Amino acid sequence: MKDEELQYKIEQGDAQDTSADAEAYRKVFSSLQHEPEFSLHASFEDLVIQRIAAKHIKESSRDGWWFAGGILLFIIGLVVAIILIDFRPDVGVYSFLKGYPGLIIFALLFILALNYIDRKFIRNVSH
Amino acid sequence: MTDDRALVSRIISGDVQAFRQLIRQNERLVGHMVGRLIDSSEDREEICQDVFMKVYEKIGEFNFQSQLSTWIGTIAYRHGINHLRKKKIKVSDIPDEESFTTHFIADDQADSLAEQDMDDYVLKLVDHLPPQYKTVLTLYHLDGKNYTEIGEITGMPEGTVKNYLFRARNLLKEKVKKYMGKEEWI
Numbered sequence: 001m002k003d004e005e006l007q008y009k010i011e012q013g014d015a016q017d018t019s020a021d022a023e024a025y026r027k028v029f030s031s032l033q034h035e036p037e038f039s040l041h042a043s044f045e046d047l048v049i050q051r052i053a054a055k056h057i058k059e060s061s062r063d064g065w066w067f068a069g070g071i072l073l074f075i076i077g078l079v080v081a082i083i084l085i086d087f088r089p090d091v092g093v094y095s096f097l098k099g100y101p102g103l104i105i106f107a108l109l110f111i112l113a114l115n116y117i118d119r120k121f122i123r124n125v126s127h
Numbered sequence: 128m129t130d131d132r133a134l135v136s137r138i139i140s141g142d143v144q145a146f147r148q149l150i151r152q153n154e155r156l157v158g159h160m161v162g163r164l165i166d167s168s169e170d171r172e173e174i175c176q177d178v179f180m181k182v183y184e185k186i187g188e189f190n191f192q193s194q195l196s197t198w199i200g201t202i203a204y205r206h207g208i209n210h211l212r213k214k215k216i217k218v219s220d221i222p223d224e225e226s227f228t229t230h231f232i233a234d235d236q237a238d239s240l241a242e243q244d245m246d247d248y249v250l251k252l253v254d255h256l257p258p259q260y261k262t263v264l265t266l267y268h269l270d271g272k273n274y275t276e277i278g279e280i281t282g283m284p285e286g287t288v289k290n291y292l293f294r295a296r297n298l299l300k301e302k303v304k305k306y307m308g309k310e311e312w313i
Contacts, residue, residue, distance in 0.1 A: 003293075003297055003300075004293055007293060007296055007297075020304050020307070021300060021304065023304075023307070024300040024301075024303040024304040024307060025296070025300050027245055027249070027303050027307075028249055028296060028299045028300050028303055029268070029296075030246075031245055031246040031248075031249030031250065032249065032253075032264060032268035032269065032299075033268055033269065034246045034250065035269070036159065036162050036163065036250060036269075037250075038158065038162035038168065038171055039158065040154055040158050040172065040175055041172060044150070044154060044172075044175070044176070045147050045150045045151065045154075047176060048150055048176050048179045048180065048183075049143060049146070049147065051176060051180060052146075052180060052183055055180070
């Protein structure tokens with residue numbers, strides 16, 4: 001009988017074969033079912049959860065530093081750009097509005113009125 | 128599989144108790160795999176923790192194509208193998224069958240370690256096998272995984288899994304037979 005067949009037979013629980021090979025396979029299969037000596041720490045679960053929590057804290061702190069660094073770099077870049085191009089605040093093309101203060105007031109009132117009508121009538125009807 | 132989906136979805140939504148449940152369900156499997164591959168007891172515990180850390184990190188990527196335990200087994204196997212590689216322990220090649228068999232059967236290192244207890248003796252012998260053999264034996268005999276699942280975990284073709292299992296058990300049998308003093312003289 002081939003060894004492969006013998007392994008299969010013993011695995012299926014054959015007790016007829018008493019050859020040395022069969023006996024040896026029985027012992028091997030039985031021993032392989034035994035738990036190895038190594039076992040995890042009793043509080044293994046807690047240790048993993050603690051490590052995850054610590055990692056989260058570390059990551060969120062790192063994110064915070066990256067964010068602060070980004071803001072700082074942005075401010076530095078802005079200041080450098082302002083200095084390099086000698087930037088002066090100027091309303092530019094909108095300076096013509098200085099001559100029409102009434103137009104600005106009308107625009108603001110018009111927008112507020114539209115907003116009021118929207119909230120008072122249109123949204124109320126749709127709800 | 129439905130249980131797996133529910134558990135994964137709870138973990139993704141941040142339920143720590145669900146993750147604790149996942150650890151409880153799979154720590155035996157991970158412990159077996161890592162315990163078989165890694166010799167150092169300090170490294171074993173840490174690697175097992177690393178495995179579950181990785182599981183937590185990657186759980187959102189689990190696609191339910193296999194059982195959750197199989198996926199976790201894959202992570203454990205990769206961690207174990209990577210650790211061996213870091214320690215410069217060769218894992219890629221299975222030694223030449225004939226020369227390894229001769230060397231393994233002739234080697235009496237394990238004989239002196241556990242002369243009284245057959246179970247201890249066989250487990251010591253397993254420690255002297257190549258990592259792939261140890262993994263296949265452990266997954267099959269201890270964790271009740273079938274050839275397909277072992278193939279998924281280790282990335283080996285099913286035929287290779289069967290072959291390694293056969294060869295590993297055959298080597299152990301030869302050694303045990305010798306140990307028992309029942310070897311037939313030809």
